[in-house]
Amino acid sequence: GEDxxxxxxxxxxxxDSSVINCTYTDSSSTYLYWYKQEPGAGLQLLTxxxxxxxxxxxxxxxxxxxxxxxxxxxxxADTQTGDSAIYFCAESPSSGGSQGNLIFGKGTKLSVKP
Amino acid sequence: xAGVTQTPKFQVLKTGQSMTLQCAQDMNHNSMYWYRQDPGxxxxxxxxxxxxxxxxxxxxxxxxxxxxxNKREFSLRLExxxxxxxxxxxxxxxxxxxxxxxxxxxxxxxxxx
Numbered sequence: 214g215e216d217x218x219x220x221x222x223x224x225x226x227x228x229d230s231s232v233i234n235c236t237y238t239d240s241s242s243t244y245l246y247w248y249k250q251e252p253g254a255g256l257q258l259l260t261x262x263x264x265x266x267x268x269x270x271x272x273x274x275x276x277x278x279x280x281x282x283x284x285x286x287x288x289x290a291d292t293q294t295g296d297s298a299i300y301f302c303a304e305s306p307s308s309g310g311s312q313g314n315l316i317f318g319k320g321t322k323l324s325v326k327p
Numbered sequence: 328x329a330g331v332t333q334t335p336k337f338q339v340l341k342t343g344q345s346m347t348l349q350c351a352q353d354m355n356h357n358s359m360y361w362y363r364q365d366p367g368x369x370x371x372x373x374x375x376x377x378x379x380x381x382x383x384x385x386x387x388x389x390x391x392x393x394x395x396x397n398k399r400e401f402s403l404r405l406e407x408x409x410x411x412x413x414x415x416x417x418x419x420x421x422x423x424x425x426x427x428x429x430x431x432x433x434x435x436x437x438x439x440x
Contacts, residue, residue, distance in 0.1 A: 255434050256417070257431070319368065
């Protein structure tokens with residue numbers, strides 16, 4: 214079945230770059246997403262990438278997609294303490310009648326130290 | 328534009344009690360979803376509704392029922408709450424046209440004692 218894997222924790226110093234990695238299983242996923250969850254809040258879409266793209270950049274965020282290895286990464290440049298949150302990778306699987314459903318990873322908790 | 332709203336924000340139930348979690352969206356989205364979030368488990372889909380009048384089971388539907396009351400509202404009911412249903416519940420909605428991105432509500436923190 215579909216599965217999305219992420220490491221659970223990442224700790225960086227303020228000003229450094231953060232790289233959060235994700236692997237997924239459905240090679241025919243149309244879109245892949247990064248969501249951010251701050252403490253006590255719901256998930257907020259950060260960015261997404263269409264499966265025919267290799268890279269997408271949006272201000273401090275860079276998403277890299279390696280379709281061959283089914284690997285997705287999120288790079289946050291100049292990481293700030295306000296970036297401390299849980300980051301979820303998600304894919305939109307193409308199978309069956311679950312159109313629109315997303316499969317989420319377990320989330321990576323990013324801690325930014327001053 | 329409030330987006331996705333959920334009520335209540337917090338709830339404590341005793342084992343065996345019932346309750347309904349409410350969700351509403353004002354974005355005219357066709358699809359709505361209920362997830363639960365448990366520590367170390369990520370988000371797991373309970374039920375979803377691809378359009379008004381339809382509902383389908385997700386990954387963890389046991390112990391829950393849903394109603395898609397109209398296009399705006401999607402409720403989740405626990406008929407007989409169990410401690411294993413202690414969790415944070417999120418409602419989401421999406422317009423399944425282009426990118427399937429989902430918009431989430433702020434969540435309901437439920438404790439069953």
